[in-house]
Amino acid sequence: MRKLRVGIEGGAGFTGGELIRLLLGHSRVKIAAVSSSTFPGQPVFMAHPNLRGRAALAFSRKLDYAALDALFLAGGHGDAMANVPAILKETGSRLRLIDLSGDFRLHDPALYPVWYGRKHLAPALLQKFAYGLTELNRAEIRRARWVANPGCFATAAALALGPLAGGGLAGIASVTAVTGSSGSGATPSLITHHPLRHGSLRAYKPFIHQHVPEVQQVLDRLAGRKALRLSMIPVSGPFTRGIYAIGQAELPKGWTADKVRGLYRRAYEGCAFVRLLDEPPSLNAVVGSNHCDVFVAIQDGRVGVISALDNLVKGAAGQAVQNLNVMMGWDESEGLAAPGHYP
Amino acid sequence: MRKLRVGIEGGAGFTGGELIRLLLGHSRVKIAAVSSSTFPGQPVFMAHPNLRGRAALAFSRKLDYAALDALFLAGGHGDAMANVPAILKETGSRLRLIDLSGDFRLHDPALYPVWYGRKHLAPALLQKFAYGLTELNRAEIRRARWVANPGCFATAAALALGPLAGGGLAGIASVTAVTGSSGSGATPSLITHHPLRHGSLRAYKPFIHQHVPEVQQVLDRLAGRKALRLSMIPVSGPFTRGIYAIGQAELPKGWTADKVRGLYRRAYEGCAFVRLLDEPPSLNAVVGSNHCDVFVAIQDGRVGVISALDNLVKGAAGQAVQNLNVMMGWDESEGLAAPGHYP
Amino acid sequence: MRKLRVGIEGGAGFTGGELIRLLLGHSRVKIAAVSSSTFPGQPVFMAHPNLRGRAALAFSRKLDYAALDALFLAGGHGDAMANVPAILKETGSRLRLIDLSGDFRLHDPALYPVWYGRKHLAPALLQKFAYGLTELNRAEIRRARWVANPGCFATAAALALGPLAGGGLAGIASVTAVTGSSGSGATPSLITHHPLRHGSLRAYKPFIHQHVPEVQQVLDRLAGRKALRLSMIPVSGPFTRGIYAIGQAELPKGWTADKVRGLYRRAYEGCAFVRLLDEPPSLNAVVGSNHCDVFVAIQDGRVGVISALDNLVKGAAGQAVQNLNVMMGWDESEGLAAPGHYP
């Protein structure tokens, strides 16, 4: 069987490391090249010491797109919209693209500058990327050549709220979402300074995190109209990996616990990576894996939904591989079946 | 100046240790005795190694109430309602009591069995304890001889929401509150098993935590009616100390940011321990101190309120000392002025 | 290809969970049964929530040894020596046994009571188990049917010091070894109480940890005499997984850096899981994998050796699988090739 030749652009970051780790265990893929502007010419284990002895790969400065069948863009936000037009010009529609940045997630060109605070460099392409929240958009991804991989908060919030929106719930969902420090990437900053982050919590960008509009876009599409509205406060947590999202909303009269649970069961029926639990999830039960654990509580007309996932796997690299699997018509779990370790 | 002779019942737990630590630095108080059924006869540093060389105190098996002016009850939930009737019989109304358990927080006798799952043993006393959320109930505490010290979640949630309730806001406040492991006490259990708690998060008792009704009682009293309703999901966090509460609510038309901020400024004017911030608080800036840091965000008709405190200090022992200060007519900051260390 | 039918006795602990996780990814093995006295009849994900949806296995109360080709004993220390005689009586020498407890590691029957504080129940079997420190005892393991899997501290210390002992170094190696909390197992205790362990360090059993004599046994055998002596102080660390061992010893005149590094290179040549580094290892680069990273520093006649491994993988379940692979003549990396995630 000829393996798919994949490239990773910007492979020295945490997401790049996870892409390499996962793809090394993927039976239908060969990592053809990984680029890094920081580590050109050095072995990948210089950035990802877990891979020492496991991957005979070195970073290249640039990728040869012509030699690739598929390309993961794992560079910084803004890089993709700067580079994709040229890549497409060179490769036509032959190359499958999965962009892990925020550049191509919002279909409405008016939204990008509002939430990202700058002009979009390739607005004409915005509507041509499928939004890669696999479980909630599988049909479109299957037909896509270009996928915009969702944000980590967005994945957690959309998987938590999607079934409610799809079931027609309106009103406001109040979400608190706590993230691990790896979500801020491999470059040190005050936000990830260990003495300040250890044993602490800090909310940031209350109501105005840039992942809000991509969740809203998912919810609106599932509802077929503007109905359930996301109101989210993100929090920086004192751990390395994971998103833990806690949502609450008011239920209309007549929405019984059975009805609500039925929405979730149907939404995630046959989904290998969303696990519906009978009790609140533990974050450490999903870390290292592509799972998103979801729990629904109903009490006195309120619904609480809690979702837990690994921000670098289901919230980034794992979902990217899952989307590649869907695009290629492969088993969706290929390369992703290994559970994480616990505890 | 004759010092007040205080006793601590159940002083080997984390809250007991903090009471000793704080009272050692209190200029108007002498710790007369500390009891423990686990460590009778042993020096207090056996349970609280930070106090070695700092406190020449040993645990006694029983307290001699006749020798005390004030008593902190820091034993397990249920112990206070079992013992207080006998204590009062012995001491009359002479002894000042501050109960740190949940036993005397709810004034309505019908509520206790609903939220605590058992019969109250001294229901006639329930209305005779002042609820010790100092900043929101100072006048009553000043006149009280017996104080029910609030729960840690309750303190965080009530300080976050009180000004909104007092300002007349109705509707539902959706709160997520993350707690450190010390809130579960000194006895090991699966909830506090390090391999399971480290680097993880886990929600529990969604909507049904027993601190909810005491917050509701505060909010209703501040509003003068049933108006703002608390809907809370607690979360176990991977750190030792602190409560970090994140609340959201819908604002009525016309409630501007200025109006909302004004409510908080007026509510906490002159309060040494509630600090209103211009940005979301960091939990580690309050740990070790009696402060509660509060931040208010207003966006598109939504209000977000974030409060941070140390569950063992402002959420327990510190507020207990603060309440003693208020009852005695002393400077409210006496024994509590030292900031925590940072980071 | 007929798969080897393996059983796991005592599979609800952390080591049992890792055995299941690793064996699920092993191409030549089928997990026939997993026993637990705590969770009989329940799915394995009740104890190991990472495995939910990944393993259609339930715990049985007892194992049917006749249906097994190989058995991992992952119960508590003392269980193996109590049960193995009966198991052997039932199965003869047909069944391959890998005991993960401390029961069969010491060949000298006089040592067990000294270090474990009780009588050995099956002293006649002590010399019949091969000591399963794979890299340093591969030839014997290859011929063995019964293997005593090393302790986690022992693996870290022996891999750090073995090449020096093998090279003839005498004198004393002073070792500090820091362990994660998962080494204390799944049952909560004060040692693993999160509020006490978080952000702290605590040495224990200085010089007298029960893993010392098994390392000494390895060193003596490699040296062919009593030469290098281990002096170890273990430390409880504030993390879940890993052993980080730091050793120091005096070098004889003439032992150059080249000579010392050569000993390590030769000792671990061709070993997939021992990685020799040019700088001190990071513990998080080995967590989740079967690797042991080793670094050697030479300065002014002193040698420093630092080894890092995952106590539940290379220090327990992973090495057990590695030993099974060696016993069976399979590729030593089978089921163990996946790197851990980083960070």
Add this chain to the structure above:
Amino acid sequence: MRKLRVGIEGGAGFTGGELIRLLLGHSRVKIAAVSSSTFPGQPVFMAHPNLRGRAALAFSRKLDYAALDALFLAGGHGDAMANVPAILKETGSRLRLIDLSGDFRLHDPALYPVWYGRKHLAPALLQKFAYGLTELNRAEIRRARWVANPGCFATAAALALGPLAGGGLAGIASVTAVTGSSGSGATPSLITHHPLRHGSLRAYKPFIHQHVPEVQQVLDRLAGRKALRLSMIPVSGPFTRGIYAIGQAELPKGWTADKVRGLYRRAYEGCAFVRLLDEPPSLNAVVGSNHCDVFVAIQDGRVGVISALDNLVKGAAGQAVQNLNVMMGWDESEGLAAPGHYP
């Protein structure tokens, strides 16, 4: 009583924050000014949020030395030797100086360039600073006007080994010392990047840490000759505060446990901040306080010594205040009596 007017140069770092926190509680000192080149004109709580509402102080760009009685130099390593000559020229010997950097710790001018890799800018002053390891050099500090405050590793190692050196022990002490991340200061770097530091350990500068020669200088002076030699491997630990040092050495024939313990008892008799324990210390029992907990284990001719302290308090700001107290002839515990919180 006229209070001593003290200034802090470089007060926006972690050590500066601790100096302010401790001096706020010091009855004989008034903080006259605190400088910072990063936060000039801003309130100190911008850098030290724990001090909000507790300190009505703002950072100044420069200090007016003429207005000070004592000065703490808490800037970066190298700043002190660059600035002290000019300060002394301006103030003569009137001003008491406590330098918290490494600039004036080594008396031998030849050592500085070897261990710090650069030329010393004021070598003539090196022998004029007393080395401020209070318990082991109190007499000299009492007479000094200028004190070089020890390094955090140095304090932990010297307090652990000093009594052995003073008692005449020769040979090599093998020390592993684990440090919290706050030791790297307030500026983010890869070493303190939370995703990499959390849950991990990493040794660095094995045998060649710059604190080694200052400990050696202490040991040699206590011994009156070159005898006990320090061989140290530092380790970065996954916690914010503390140094945990584990030392081992060989005892000569006839050095009984009683003799060794006697050395420690005599060395630290009457010392309020060194607590000799009967079991290994827990790091969290000293964090936030000026204590150093020490435990000695003797076994089969080996001695193990374990010391635990807070790197920012006894390892920096606390010991600096202690030294000021000694210089001024005040109670050594003034401003330092408050225990840290536990857990």
